[in-house]
Every structure is written in C-alpha cells, then in structure tokens.
Amino acid sequence: MPELPEVETIRMQLEKQIVGRAIRDVVVLNPKSFQGDAMKMVGQKVTNVQRKGKMIIVDLSGTLKLLIHLKMSGQLVFGDSNLESKHTRVILKFDKGNLYFNDMRKFGWIKLASESETEMLSEKLGPEPFSKEFTQEYLYSVCQKWGRPVKLLLMDQEKVSGIGNIYANEALWCAEISPMKRARDLEIEKVQKLHKCILEVLEAGIKYGGSSAKDETFVDVYGEKGHAQEHFNVYQKQGEVCNRCGKTITKSMLGGRGTYFCPKCQE
DNA sequence: CTGCGGTCCTGAAGGC
C-alpha cells in the first residue's frame, strides 16, 4: 500500500522522467481506472509533478491536472520498451517513453481534473508531515480532540496526510505508544516524541526507496522494489522479538487493520 | 461523536 514515502519516491523519479515531455496518446484499458476525457490531454506538456499526501498531481501545460491515487496496489512504471502487463489499466504515451499505470486490485484511479477540483480534493487533506504547519503543537491539539485510538488519528488523512497502516505502526513503536491508546490521554511529552518519530520513519522510508514488504506490490518508476521493510521494527513482525525490549511482537486488529506492536514497551 | 459494517477487487492462502 503506497504511503507517503512510496509516493514521494515515485514523484521524484517521475519528475525526472516526464517533466517537459508531451503526451502523444492515452490508452485506457480499464475504464473505471480513468475518470474524465483522456483525449483532452493529448498534445499537452507536463510542467510539474507534485504530491499531496498519497496523491500525485501532474501539472499540464493547459489548465488541467492529472491526479493519481495508487490506493492498495497501484504502480507507475516508466520505460521505452513495451512494459504492458496483465494488470496494466492505463498507458500514457509520451513523445519519448511510456508510463504504465498497473493496478491489480483496481482500487486506484487517475482523474483529469480542473484546478478548482484539484483544489477541493487537496483541501480535504490535512497538513503534510514535512510542512511547517505540522508542528508538535498542531499534533498535540488534534490529539486532545481525539477520543479514539491514536493509530486511527495517524491514519486519518484529514488530520495529517500521507500516513497509512505501515508507517503508523512503525511511528508508534518508535514513540513507545500503544496503538490502542486514546489520543487525548497522551501526555504532551509523548506527543512530542510521536511527532519526531513520524518524521523519522517517513524520512527513513524515503531514504530506503519505499517499502516492498511481503504482500505489497510497490515498485518504483523503474520497476525496482524498495528496501524500507528491511528496517522495520514491528510491521509484519508478529512472533518476532522486539528490537528494544526483547518481548514478542503481537498482531491484532484495530479499525479493521492489521496492527503490530510490542505489548511491553508500547503502553 | 463514535463505531460499526459494507463496498470496490483480486491473488494468495487455507481447508478438505
């Protein structure tokens, strides 16, 4: 499930590959994967590639923007040769090279949107973790208003954008906080530590090129897997020993999501 | 406000 580090990895590579290039043709193999009139993009140049939370925004030379959400199993693979696979849903053909949108589970989407529509979707998202708005004070204030488990707050895109199940689990281990702890019960020092840990695990995720853990389909724009999973402490580590205290990592369900934590040092 | 459960979709995993 691509989260901020995976999407950012793709964004940086995509920027290198497609900025300045013109779209020559669009092939929509699965209509549900593409919303809007694909032919309106033909002839337009890519001027910029941005990211908002887990969403990629491709600016075009006209006023339209191409929004991409990879959801569970989406991939964006770029290359000169024919890279079409069984799971290819959309192909963007550039004057040089093609971009393949692969999506096994078909949850992801590409949308051709106006500036105002893009604005509306972006406004629904909370602050970017690496932005100046995402301060310790901000995190503490949203925690104070949250009577549910803190893990659900981290995954709520309206509170902070870009964190999903993997990095929520890892950030909470780092901060020594139980995923089930009610956010409003956290002491300010714990929230400050959590803030630091969020940035730390996301930074590591980007540094290692994203996570391609077991059951994950993530590959970068060049089709390469990430290595962040080699540095995880809890995600999919149930039954293994905690790297901090030696107790056994537990898996349970929270909000319908697999939740991994150390029952001893995360309280 | 909070917490459920259903929806989309498919491959993998488990049962027999």
Next chain:
DNA sequence: TGCCTTCAGGACCGCA
C-alpha cells in the same frame, strides 16, 4: 491436484 471459501485493505458511505 484442484476446487471452494475466506480475507486484506484506503477511502468512502450509510446506519445505529
């Protein structure tokens, strides 16, 4: 070997 069932999971929606 192979068929059948179950299930995860981001975001969203409806219901209690």
